[in-house]
Amino acid sequence: NAGVTQTPKFQVLKTGQSMTLQCAQDMNHNSMYWYRQDPGMGLRLIYYSASEGTTDKGEVPNGYNVSRLNKREFSLRLESAAPSQTSVYFCASSEGVGAGTQYFGPGTRLLVL
Amino acid sequence: QKEVEQDPGPLSVPEGAIVSLNCTYSNSAFQYFMWYRQYSRKGPELLMYTYSSGNKEDGRFTAQVDKSSKYISLFIRDSQPSDSATYLCAMSSTYSGAGSYQLTFGKGTKLSVIP
Numbered sequence: 001n002a003g004v005t006q007t008p009k010f011q012v013l014k015t016g017q018s019m020t021l022q023c024a025q026d027m028n029h030n031s032m033y034w035y036r037q038d039p040g041m042g043l044r045l046i047y048y049s050a051s052e053g054t055t056d057k058g059e060v061p062n063g064y065n066v067s068r069l070n071k072r073e074f075s076l077r078l079e080s081a082a083p084s085q086t087s088v089y090f091c092a093s094s095e096g097v098g099a100g101t102q103y104f105g106p107g108t109r110l111l112v113l
Numbered sequence: 114q115k116e117v118e119q120d121p122g123p124l125s126v127p128e129g130a131i132v133s134l135n136c137t138y139s140n141s142a143f144q145y146f147m148w149y150r151q152y153s154r155k156g157p158e159l160l161m162y163t164y165s166s167g168n169k170e171d172g173r174f175t176a177q178v179d180k181s182s183k184y185i186s187l188f189i190r191d192s193q194p195s196d197s198a199t200y201l202c203a204m205s206s207t208y209s210g211a212g213s214y215q216l217t218f219g220k221g222t223k224l225s226v227i228p
Contacts (some may be wrong), residue, residue, distance in 0.1 A: 004156075040121075042220035043157070043201070058215070090156055094214075101147055102203075102216060104156035 002026055004105035006091050012111045013081045021076040021108050023091030031094045032074035033058075033102060034066060036087040043090070049074055081112045116140050119202055119219030128228050132189040136202035136219045139183065145205035145214070146178050148187045151221065152198045160200075161187070192226045199223045 007022045025032065033048040035058075045058030049068040063085060065077045074093075078085055088109050092102040119136045126132055134148075145164055149157035161176045163169045163185075169176045175188040185204075189196055199221040205214040 040220065043218040045215060048215065101145075101159055101162050103159060104149075106156045107154075 004091055004093055004103055006089075006105040006108050008108060009106070010109045010111075012113065013078075014113050015082060017081050018077065018079050019081065019110075020078075021089055021091075021110075022073070023075065023105060024073045025091075025093040025103075025105075026072065027093060027095070027103065028071070029093035029095045029103075030071070032068065033092040033094075034064075034074070034076045035090045035092065036060065036085075037090060037107075038087050046076065046089075078110075081110075083112045086110060086112045116217050117202065117204060117219045120222055121220055123223040123225060125225045125227060126192055128192060128194060128226055130192050130226075132192050132196070132224060132226075134187040134189075134200050134202075134222050134224070136185050137183055138185070138204060138217075140204075140217075141180075141183065143204040143217075146176070146185050147203040147205075147216070148174075148176055149201040149203060149218075150198045151201060157201055194226050194228050197225045 004025045030051045034046040035043045037043050044060045046064050047058055047066040049055045052071045055066050067075045088107050090107050091105040094102045117138045147162040148160045150160045151157040163176050163178050166178050166180045173190045177186045201221045202219040203216045
């Protein structure tokens with residue numbers, strides 16, 4: 001099993017450009033999450049989807065949108081990128097039972113100039 | 114006060130040492146406690162999780178939770194250079210529906226094990 005996969009691995013954008021980060025999981029998990037990780041700030045939740053067909057805001061949703069395309073896929077869109085969105089983005093999934101432990105993808109490093 | 118406090122280090126130890134990593138928290142509603150390991154330029158990987166208070170052991174790793182003190186620990190015995198990574202504590206907080214929980218993370222402690 002591949003677990004959680006993310007594309008692209010690395011991206012450079014100019015201010016104002018848009019892009020979509022893709023995430024897919026093959027563990028049949030109900031819930032999926034998008035985080036950003038910045039030095040000194042730790043992991044912060046952007047958006048999550050508790051189950052297919054639902055999405056909700058996390059701690060830092062401004063400037064982002066998400067789509068839960070199906071049970072496997074959860075995408076994150078930056079409509080008009082800003083330098084403050086330079087970060088490493090992680091997607092995670094959880095089976096939605098018990099401890100709610102989450103399994104992470106390898107990350108997308110985004111640089112906005 | 115931050116919900117979860119974790120000393121960022123860095124922590125440097127000789128190979129074979131016992132390592133103690135810790136987090137404190139303020140929210141008494143936390144029930145599930147996890148430790149993640151993150152190698153440089155990689156995603157966090159789940160190392161251990163425990164429910165409520167008590168100990169859990171897995172090989173060289175032991176996780177402890179003391180809910181009365183709002184304090185969790187991860188011990189690594191016989192540390193190896195391959196243990197060099199950033200260790201993140203995490204706690205299940207808000208129930209999000211459909212059986213899922215949001216996690217609150219510590220900022221991570223960077224550990225280096227020197228050969």
